[in-house]
Amino acid sequence: MTDLAVPPRFLEDVYQAASECNKCSLCQAVCPTYVTNPVEWETARGRVSLIRDAIEGRLELRDIAEGPLSTCLTCDNCVAACAPRVPTALIVSRARMELHEQEGHPPGQSFAFRSILPRPGRLRFLHRLSRAAQVTGLHALARRTGVTRWLGPAGALMEHVGPLPRHTAYKRARSLPEVTQPVRGRVGFLMCCYQNLAMPQATEATMRVLLANGFEVEVPQLACSGLPAKSLGDREAMTSMAVASVDVLRDLKVDMLAGDVASCTAHYKQYDTILAADPTHAVDAQRVAQRTVLATELLADAGQRAELGPLRWRVAIDEPCSLPIDGTTRSAARQLLADVPRLEIVPLGEAAMCCGGPGMYFHEQPERSRSILERKFEHVVASGAEVLVTENVSCLVQLRNGAARYAPGVRVMHVFEVLSESMQTAQRRSAILPE
Ligand code: SF4
């Protein structure tokens, strides 16, 4: 353990970790922002060193807000290469929180975190409004007249997500088939508010595959897990969204909680830390964290029972940054896809490197996000894949945009969409082929 130089002015909880960097520079080559802009402050080493300078009083956090703090993707790609495992994403997130506590929160962001994301009814209303604008042509008109630009982050998000499916995942959950007997367990589904609206077909596929494999699925009405507030440095909003989620999940009579969005599910697993100091929620938060599992990991551990039909597809797997570096979760998608007959999994260069898509990064750092995405698709094209598979909504949206721009022949799918398609192939075959 490194000796701490001076008493910290703030960020006591990450000061020790920030002091563990040994300046080896192994994080350089794996940092997506450094490889697209090779300057020292873009590395984990540079960011952590500057934050430590701020903690010790040699500069102010506001001096590094633009650049070192704002361009980090909080992807933790650097941690895999770092021998002392300096948790750069956590340190940067905590520095952003401290910065906002010192300087105030951006008003638009604060409004979204307090008045939109915690309220499912308002999210539904915005979904209906956005979809109406898309189907009536108002959205196209708004784009032509520059209104989407004037709408700022909301307009940028509409552009980024593209056409919204009519039915949300919550609505689709009402018409799912019965669970296939015998039942292996009851799952409380951790619905991601973003995927619910932007990629509901992926979540529907997840629920169908779980049901076909003997897992009952209960779908509680949740608001946002609080992950965007964590990433953008709003501790108060993050905490209050965690409290609201725990209040919904605490009494659910299920064997486990499972989500199909890697980043959102990983955030639920951190509820024990986020609410550790809350006397009325700490115990339940710990239970939520302990019972939470990524749906791919759940199914890979249990083993697939549903019949899978052949898919003659060449598939590459892009690994969301939020998957744990250690353990088996990262290989679960590959394990599941390996069960699909005739499916060929091809290697993808830099598969674990961020695609530049988390949160609103595409809007706040558009050029950087595009450069990172372009690099990702150089690898996708080189892999020869026809289908690019991932398990995170921000990645799905970003990679879909990347495919449209750099590789129009490549389909981007959630891993459960592939499994669902394989199940349907098996059903079609058994309907036409005699026993
Ligand atoms: S968290 Fe990601 S973007 Fe930030 S320093 Fe590490 S690798 Fe680079």
Ligand code: SF4
């Ligand atoms: S790899 Fe880790 S220890 Fe080495 S310079 Fe980067 S952050 Fe510091």
